[in-house]
Amino acid sequence: MNSALRNSVFGTVLFVTLATAANGQTFDLVINNGRVIDPETGFDAIAHVGIVDGEIVEIAQSQLEGEQVIDASGLIVAPGFIDLHSHSVVDLPANRLQAFDGVTTALELESGVLPIADWYASVEAEGRATNFGATASWSFARIATMVPEMPPVEPTAAWYQGAFNYPRWTTNVTTEEELDKIIDLIQQGLDDGALGIGVNSGYVPGVGGKELLRIWELAAENGVPVSTHMRNWSEADPLSSLEGLAMVLGLSATSGARTNICHLHSTNLHDTLKAADMVDKARSIGIDVHTEVYPYGIASMPIASAVLLQAGEAFRARMGIDFDSVRLIAKGRWIEDEADMRAEQDADPGQFIIMRYLDEEDATDADILRKVTALPWIAIASDSIPYTQPDGTPITGEEWPMPDNAFSNPRSAGTYGKFLREWVREDELLDWPEAIAKVSLIPAQLFDGQVPAMERKGRLQEGMDADITVFDPETIGDRATIDRPFETTEGIEYLIVNGTAVISGGEMDTDVLPGKPIRK
Structure with a gap:
């Protein structure tokens, strides 16, 4: 016993x-x-x-x-609880922290990985406290195709982070031959059991609409959803986030592929409530689109991500914040100014950061976060990331409990506890059945009719x-x-x-x- x-x-x-x-x-x-x-x-x-x-x-x-x-x-x-957006499932200690947050199934859908068969084999061999799964990664396929300097593709965060030393995979349009290879790599991942296609286009401003249409069509052909960090991360026109959202809705409608828009609020910033209204209207006319949010106003990403490479004036205009809203996770400090940002990007382009895009101490920002998180049809997801020591070394293996020098985003440990505490018990924006649907049933329904194993989850029934x-x-x-x-x-x-x-x-x-x- x-x-x-x-x-x-x-x-x-x-x-x-x-x-x-x-x-x-x-x-x-x-x-x-x-x-x-x-x-x-x-x-x-x-x-x-x-x-x-x-x-x-x-x-x-x-x-x-x-x-x-x-x-x-x-x-x-x-x-x-089912987490549709867990990057920390790759490491056992971080996975255990998610279990302490009520999660029984953690899925890496937004970015995904490749090769899928190798990823499942390695995770299964080590074992996990929760169920696990992943999408076939468009980003990994793009890197493997467009960056010959990279070693053979590995299903690890370290391999992905290393690709930020060669940014052309984020800036260049693919040739027809490159796109065919990308499609082949993704199809192999789907054949190996991937839960869909992960399209991290928010980090790839160079991608064209024709390439994305091929990806959505591939998902439709295989009967799987696309999970996407949508492109055009900006409050300003042209190329605003709302324009990027319109593109995603159009891709879903015209391809017939089910679409899961990741962290709707972090990619739409102060236009979040307008974005939610757009998605709601699209759903009302039959477009098969889903979305999720986390109950925080802080995002995480590698420091050399395209959005952070923008010049100061453009960054402030498009993001509505300044560089001092960026925190170095492993080093535990906030960026001081643009010069500080450039120095850190040159020194360690793959290191992860926290970016505060909605200030929960500001009444207007807090209201945006409260309202979008309470919408009854939107799933809750963590966007958790792995934990590292101050020198950036990942915390892996059997180490437990987490050491006091472990760094990550607090979402990685507290998403569901915060949501249930603040939105249900304290503010009473939702009742318990409504809130439980957002953390269990609604995430499971993303896969209804497509992944039979997920139809047995998110429900408490015989x-x-x-x-x-x-x-x-x-x-x-x-x-x-x-x-x-x-x-x-x-x-x-x-x-x-x-x-x-x-x-x-x-x-x-x-x-x-x-x-x-x-x-x-």
């Missing part, structure tokens, strides 16, 4: 002899007395959940018995996968900050992944890694 299961002030785990329900069903794990919420059926009541072989097999009005029994009195029992987040609505909340981004979320009392307790009584069992790969 799991030695980490223990008593806690929020719920009691009891060990009993193997028990059989009145109908003859034997349960591996039982969750009794919790407020069970299923956003798809609208079920919301005190109930009792029985699990066998990683599947929910019974939701009962009467208490159940089993090999392991959790008393969830006073707790909410919800479908496991016959669904036993991915379950059990949290205390009175204490759920983030603790991660910019200065201490490694602090775990409070209030996640139990986390069940494929029927196995990863967190019990608020404590993580590092001996179990029940996450499974999710493929097309």
Whole structure:
């Protein structure tokens, strides 16, 4: 039995002899007395959940018995949270922090990776606390095709970051021969089980519309979604973010490919609410478009990303901020001015930064963030990034807990805790069922009819996968900050992944890694 299961002030785990329900069903794990919420059926009541072989097999009005029994009195029992935008799934310590934030499935959709088969094999060999999956990366394919100086493509963040030493893959239009090779590389990734195509066009201002149309058409041919960081990162015309959004909506409509627009607010800045209105209207006329946001006003990216290479006057006009809104993650300091920015870009072009584009202390900015995050049809996602030491060395392997010198974006540890604390418990912008839909069902629905494995997630019903987040609505909340981004979320009392307790009584069992790969 799991030695980490223990008593806690929020719920009691009891060990009993193997028990059989009145109908003859034997349960591996039982969750009794919790407020069970299923956003798809609208079920919301005190109930009792029985699990066998990683599947929910019974939701009962009467208490159940089993090999392991959790008393969830006073707790909410919800479908496991699904993160559509997790870059930190590549490393086990960061993945465990996401588990502490209630995540049972973490997907790398925006950027994706290549080669897909190698990525799945390496992650599965190391093991993960959560389920995992990825898209086939258009960016990786572009780099592998257009930058002969790069070593053979590897499914790692280090390989991707190294490509920023050769920026032509971000600035140049492809030839027909190059585009054919890019298509072939992506198709191989799809054949190997990728969950769709990741199109990070916000970092590639040189891409043309014809190339993007080929990518969207490829997705439609394969029956998979495109997840995109849209192009034209700017508040100013011409080439504004709203123009880039219109292009994405047009690509989705004309190709027929389902589209997931990543972090709608960070790419539309102070035009976010107008952008949300555009997406809502597109959905109302049948365009198959989805989107997600995170409950922060801070973005992360390599320091040599195209948007940060703009001259000071252009950067200020187009982004609505100055360079002193940029923070070096591993070095733990804010950029002083443009000269400081250029020096850091020359010294270490692949290092990650935080960019504050909406100031949560400013009433206007805070209102934008509050309103877009509360929209009931938009998913919540973290855009989490890996953790590094001050010298930039990634924190990998079995290291746990995270050391006090670990750096990242606080989104990587606190997204779901912050969302539930601030938008639900404190400000009451959403009720619990509405909020749970945004972190479970709505993300899962991105794959409806395309990825059968995801149709068994995001729902708390008989016959669904036993991915379950059990949290205390009175204490759920983030603790991660910019200065201490490694602090775990409070209030996640139990986390069940494929029927196995990863967190019990608020404590993580590092001996179990029940996450499974999710493929097309």
